[in-house]
Amino acid sequence: MTLNILIVDDSAVMRAMILKTMHMTDLPLGEIYQAANGQEGLDVLNQHWIDLVIADINMPVMNGEEMIDRMQENPDTKEIPTIVVSTEGSKTRIERLQYKGVRFIHKPFSPEIIRDTVRDITGVGVSDE
Amino acid sequence: MSEQLKEILSIVAGETLEKLAFMFSFPEDERGTMILDSAVAATISFAGPFSGTLVMTVSNQLLPELAANMLGVDDEETTLDQQHDALKETINIICGNLLPAIAGKEVVFNIDAPVIIAGVEAIKEAIEDHDNKPASIVKLNIEERDCDLFLFINGKFTLAS
Numbered sequence: 001m002t003l004n005i006l007i008v009d010d011s012a013v014m015r016a017m018i019l020k021t022m023h024m025t026d027l028p029l030g031e032i033y034q035a036a037n038g039q040e041g042l043d044v045l046n047q048h049w050i051d052l053v054i055a056d057i058n059m060p061v062m063n064g065e066e067m068i069d070r071m072q073e074n075p076d077t078k079e080i081p082t083i084v085v086s087t088e089g090s091k092t093r094i095e096r097l098q099y100k101g102v103r104f105i106h107k108p109f110s111p112e113i114i115r116d117t118v119r120d121i122t123g124v125g126v127s128d129e
Numbered sequence: 130m131s132e133q134l135k136e137i138l139s140i141v142a143g144e145t146l147e148k149l150a151f152m153f154s155f156p157e158d159e160r161g162t163m164i165l166d167s168a169v170a171a172t173i174s175f176a177g178p179f180s181g182t183l184v185m186t187v188s189n190q191l192l193p194e195l196a197a198n199m200l201g202v203d204d205e206e207t208t209l210d211q212q213h214d215a216l217k218e219t220i221n222i223i224c225g226n227l228l229p230a231i232a233g234k235e236v237v238f239n240i241d242a243p244v245i246i247a248g249v250e251a252i253k254e255a256i257e258d259h260d261n262k263p264a265s266i267v268k269l270n271i272e273e274r275d276c277d278l279f280l281f282i283n284g285k286f287t288l289a290s
Contacts, residue, residue, distance in 0.1 A: 010242075011214055011217065011218045011221075012210075012211070012214055013196065013199055013200060013211055013214040013215045013218055014218050016199075016200050017199055017200065020200070020201050058221075058240060058242070060242065086225070087221055087222050087224070087225020087226060087240075088225065089225055089226060089228055089229030089230075089234060089238075090229065090234065090235075090236065090237040090238065091234040091235055092235065092237055093237060107149075107222045107225065108144075108145055108148035108149040108222055109148075110148070
């Protein structure tokens with residue numbers, strides 16, 4: 001199985017860094033889609049099959065938390081594994097996100113954290129160890 | 130408290146640069162303010178239990194290296210947009226990690242989008258045009274290039290224990 005991944009971050013450099021990090025892991029990557037805010041992310045989700053969403057929180061137009069809420073309201077997207085990659089340092093906010101079922105990775109991150117979290121949340125690549 | 134604040138800012142900035150861009154920084158306390166003719170700045174504001182602004186000025190020559198290291202490409206392959214984006218992401222991450230280090234992890238801050246400031250007068254304004262003096266200034270040497278951080282805090286604040 002390959003993973004179709006949507007990366008949502010208003011920083012093109014951060015999207016490229018996450019993508020580079022994904023390529024550094026041995027995860028089986030399929031199509032990679034990118035979006036600069038939550039609304040663009042929802043548009044991509046409406047048009048393509050996505051196995052995993054990696055999203056920032058603080059973004060213009062629509063932030064990551066609102067995008068996640070909208071995903072969870074939609075039967076087609078509510079089960080998609082989602083990882084938030086953010087600078088958010090508030091325990092209150094992080095716990096609120098985790099309560100919604102998403103995983104949280106703090107910026108700056110290491111490739112190993114990304115790889116292990118993706119493996120854990122999707123189950124992909126675990127049996128290849 | 131100002132020494133503690135300076136140490137926190139220095140550590141957070143150093144760790145961010147190291148993890149994000151594989152760049153090592155060293156404090157340069159004795160150095161004067163960097164030459165702004167060949168500098169670019171980014172600023173980011175925050176509000177929560179206390180509000181304020183973090184300003185980061187870096188030597189123009191440092192920008193391509195910062196962006197290239199973050200992207201994993203050669204310096205000359207990066208565009209000015211990517212270089213500015215890299216600086217904005219760097220200050221965003223420094224600020225995001227700095228605030229809980231100062232105020233603790235229980236409190237909530239809203240952090241604005243970072244903004245690039247170019248031009249000597251505009252940078253001077255960003256550094257000087259505040260009601261208060263900086264709560265902390267950290268001067269760093271990164272790969273033989275200058276980088277200054279100015280933390281402005283409005284009103285009173287206390288460091289989390």
